[in-house]
Amino acid sequence: MELRHLRYFVAVAEERHFTRAAERLGIAQPPLSQQIKKLEQELGTPLFRRLTRGVELTEAGVLFLEDARGIMSQVERARARAMSVARGESGRISIGFASSAVFHPLVATLIRYYRDQYPRVTISPIEGSTPSLVEGMDSGNIDAAVVRLPFNECGDNYCMDVLAEEEMLIVLPAHHPLAGKDEIALEALERETLIMFPRSLGPGLYDSIIAACRKAGFSPSLGQESPQVPSTVNMVAAGFGVSVVPASIRSVHAEGVTYHRIKGGQLKVQIALAHRANERSQAVHNLVKMIRSDKWQTYSHDYRKGLPTSQ
Known part of the structure; x- marks a missing residue:
């Protein structure tokens, strides 16, 4: 049994007519009838009673329709979730923060802005020393990190986007x-x-x-x-x-x-976002694209020089 068989069955059950169901599915009517017959043979029971002007569901067909709709709904939800994660619109991203950088107001601004843009992405913050953040990114446990420059630990393995001086x-x-x-x-x-x-x-x-x-x-x-x-x-x-x-x-x-x-x-000193040069996560790509955008530059303008420097 294939998903297309369920889709065919649901269309015929809802239209109560093979020709209308075929038009809805964008296929010819004879192949549709053949696929439904194969489905019934596989299940070992008729799903429809063939009438003069259409079809009606058998008792088994009524129950099968309920389950088929549930399966199709789950498949659609799975597809939507997969596509959402692939676009970086949902899922999870872990962001490391150097202990000395978490006090800069731009860091909180960055997280708030990203959450506004991608509310369905769960952010897991991790605070630590620069070497521990590098280790986390090397192992894949951390997706990106806010660090202070110079950042010479990783050579060409990482890219840096300056956030503030x-x-x-x-x-x-x-x-x-x-x-x-x-x-x-x-x-x-x-x-x-x-x-x-x-x-x-x-x-x-x-x-x-x-x-x-x-x-x-x-x-x-x-x-x-x-x-x-x-x-x-x-x-x-x-x-x-x-x-x-x-x-x-x-x-x-x-x-x-x-x-x-x-x-x-x-x-x-500068604060920068460090991220892997060969990053595959779309959520990370979205974060990098965000901080490189003109919109973010405008949004963060009041913070880019950090706190006032006299007291």
């Missing part, structure tokens, strides 16, 4: 002699103890900070490491030293610290 800020204890200044030159930290997060959490961000210090003419004196990028603020408040953090980390409202722009805008 963000200034780095100096964080000082509130009682620090420089706490009253709006801007501070990076070289002013030469004799300070710099609180950093483990390089393994975000090699690109870590190296950018160290490289900026060296460009300013000094190698920083590194103190005790913080467990995460945001927790460096709490360690500064506790008196362990000073730090340099992305501007959006200011949303961590720690008492006893002050934030300051770096004089001359010496250090900026």
